Every structure is written in C-alpha cells, then in structure tokens.
Amino acid sequence: MKDILKQLDIAGENKGTSTGTEWLPGSGDLLQIKSPVDGSPIATVQQTDDKNYEAVMAKAAEAFASWRLWPAPKRGEVVRQVGEALRNHKEALGKLVSYEMGKSLQEGYGEVQEMIDICDFAVGLSRQLYGLTIHSERAGHRMYEQWHPLGTVGIISAFNFPVAVWSWNAMLAWVCGDVCIWKPSEKTPLSAVACQHIISKVFQKNQVPEGVCSLVTGARALGEKLAADHRIPLLSATGSTRMGKAVAATVGARLGKTLLELGGNNAIIITPEADLNIAIIGAVFGAVGTAGQRCTTTRRLIIHASVYETVKNKLAAAYAQLRIGNPLDEHNHVGPLIDKAAVQQYLSAIEKCKTEGGNFVVEGGVLEGAGYESGCYVKPCIAEAQPHYEIVQQETFAPILYLLKYNTLEEAIAIQNGVPQGLSSSIMTLNLREAETFLSAAGSDCGIANVNIGTSGAEIGGAFGGEKETGGGRESGSDAWRNYMRRQTNTINYSTALPLAQGIKFEL
C-alpha cells in the first residue's frame, strides 16, 4: 500500500484544503485516517480552518467569473482529459478506495469506473445543454429558453462512495460552467485528496482558472458552514436522512437549492414466477455488497408465501459460501464496516430486531482473530421479520437482510412502499402482468424500480435518486444536469410595435 500512497501523492502528511493546483497551509486540526481493513494508520489530513475556507470561497467566485464564459464543449474537453487521467490511475485509486473505505477491490475498481463513465457522459453532454424554443403569441416575437451556470456548487459526499458520487456532481457541474467545492466525508478524505492531485494536473495543463475545483476537509461543522453560506447557490449532499433534513432546513431558510441523496430501505419482491437463480444472486449481492453500506443495499426481501421456504433455504446456503475478510484479497466477497461505531449500530440493530420478535435464520456477529484485528468485520445475517418492526422501517448501514412474507402482489407493493424511504426497488418475476403492475403508477413509489435486477449497482446513464426521505434529488444521468444550471426565458421583439401579452391594451 505504501507504493500506492506514493503513486497517488498522499503518503505522510497531507494538506486538506486546495483551490485546484494550490494546497493551502493552515492551522486546521490533523486528522489521522485509519484503515478499517487492518486498523493501521494510513496518513494524515489537515482539516480546513476558517481562514482557508474564506480563501477557497473567494477563489471559487473569482474562477466562476471566467469559467462560465468558456464554451461548454471546451469545458467538456477538460472533463474528457479528467476521464483519461482516471483511466490511468484506475488501479491505484481503486485500491486506495478499497483500503480507506473497506469495500472489495472489485467494487473499488467499479467505483473508479463509475467516475470514468460519468466523465464520458459529461463530455457528450457538453454539446447538449439544450433549451427549448417556444412560439410567441405575439407577431414579430421570438421566445426561447437557455441554461446558464449557477455559480459555486458545494458537494458533500459520503464515506461509502468516497469518490464516485462526487464525480457525478462535479463532472456535470463543470461542463455546465459551475465551480465546485468538495467536502468529502471525514471518514474517507484521503481518496478525495488523491483525486484532487490527479485532476489538478489536468486542470493545470489546460489553464483552467484556479478555484474551479476546490477541496475542503472537515466534519459536521464544515458541512453546516457550507449549508449556511449564501455564496453557494446549490448544495448537493449525500448521506443520512438526519443530515439531509438539517441541510435542507438551513439551505431552505436562505432559499438556496439542494440536491439530496439520502437513505434507502430498498426491497426486492420475489414472486412465485421469479427465476430463482437470478433472484438469489441479485438479493445476495444487493444485501452484502459493500458490506451493506450502499444507499441502494437490499435491506428487505418480500417473498411470496409459496416460495418463501425455498428462497430462505437457498439464501442460507448462499450466505454459507460468503468469504469475509481483507477486501484487497479478490477472493473475498465482504470486507469490513467503516468503523467501530458502525459495528455498534449493526449489533444494536440485531438486538432490536430480536426484541421485536425477529428470528435469525443466518446469525450475525463480529469476527475476531487473525485477519480481523481492526474489529470492523461482521457477519452478514438474515432475519425473518414483520414489515412494521421499527428496525425494519429504518436504514441500518450494515449487512442485515429482513425476510418478509406476502400473499398478494398488492400486499407486496404495499409492504415495499410502506417505509419512509424511497430510493431503489425491484421485482423478480417472469410474469409481464406482475412486472408492469410493479412499474405502474400504483406500483413502486421509489426513484429506481427494476425488474429482474437487484436494487444496487445502477448505471450512470439514468437519473439516480429517490423519493420521500431519500430526499427527492436526481444525480448522474438523464437530465440531472439541469440541477446545476439556472433557466432563463427570453422574449425578443423584432417588430416595429409593442404588443402586450394576453392582448392587454396600453396606449398613451
């Protein structure tokens, strides 16, 4: 890992504040980052102090004044080169993500691939920031709308996707002409510092103004500062519903915009007409991938009574084959949780589930002994539960899967929708009527609804996000770019008269 840290310019002490190519010296606290993989310290990051925060904000505003005038395809060309740089660093960055966050190496690489994909998407988008033309009701008039950049976009990202979710926001915001200030999770700032080193070289080569891509590091107080700062017209935040509610209240109070991607409580409905081979693999990957720490993690399986026992037994057999251990070893399926606090939450969720009457068919527990010294490795587990249990209604960021039984599809959909969150959902069925009912207006109420695919692992081409307590935001593909721009309606009169709309007469 030492070589990787050196290769990524992050070995030893790191400054945690940058305006692009410059790293600001400051008086912020030193944060020691430890890997959940083996508990060892990786490197330090100096957190952003007030003085540096102000310097970053000022630089961002200055940079925006010129960046917004670059033709969008020229900004796209910079993003294309960012994609190339990420391709060149995929292996090193993927390994670092895996080591700092604890996800499997495959998923670490997958995360960097997701960044590369969004770069490609954003390059094409830079020539497609389309507005409409509208027919005016007045003769000799033309109406159209155009999209302008917003200004400084704040991006708060979560530990579970230390780099990809930032890139969904930043790559789009940049081609749109915005400047970005990124606050990564205080649990995974090293991956962010590494990204900043990678992209800053591209920015320098292209003479992008200093301040277009800034990095600030810190914990909750820094996030609150960004939320309250009226110089940030859009704050995009990924994390817990609790955090999102606080951000929404603060940003809303100053009538700023938010883009929220918060908790999920994602379910797969398995009907009697499911292809069980697909259903089981989809459910297991969805439940244990990233050790249950994706917002799209499968947390509930809603299984028809007629196949319930079969599915339960197949799941138990599949879980018995899971290899838990060092995520950098490609043979392992499941790595550690992010830290010991997460382990505590996992344990208390299991306790709560038992107290409420849950029956564990695959038992959980914390792993100890050789290879598990960090104390962050836990066993993925499965409990038979009831939809109304308090714990089943909540998102616990850990590999705990709840089995729920249903009899009619209507009931299954009601259970699926009967939680406060609305991110991702799936149905496993080969029956057209069941599938289309699930996708209809009376079906899933989530932002993502899949057929014969699990709940996690969405592609970047679609709009990503969810309803209800998931926050309502949509990031990544489709027309999510509009979040990062302001719409302007233009009416131009090229006639010799001044007719008023709605036929109003005004004569002097």
Ligand code: UN1
């Ligand atoms: C998240 O967990 O915050 O669909 C994002 C997925 C990934 C993104 C997850 N593409 O699981």
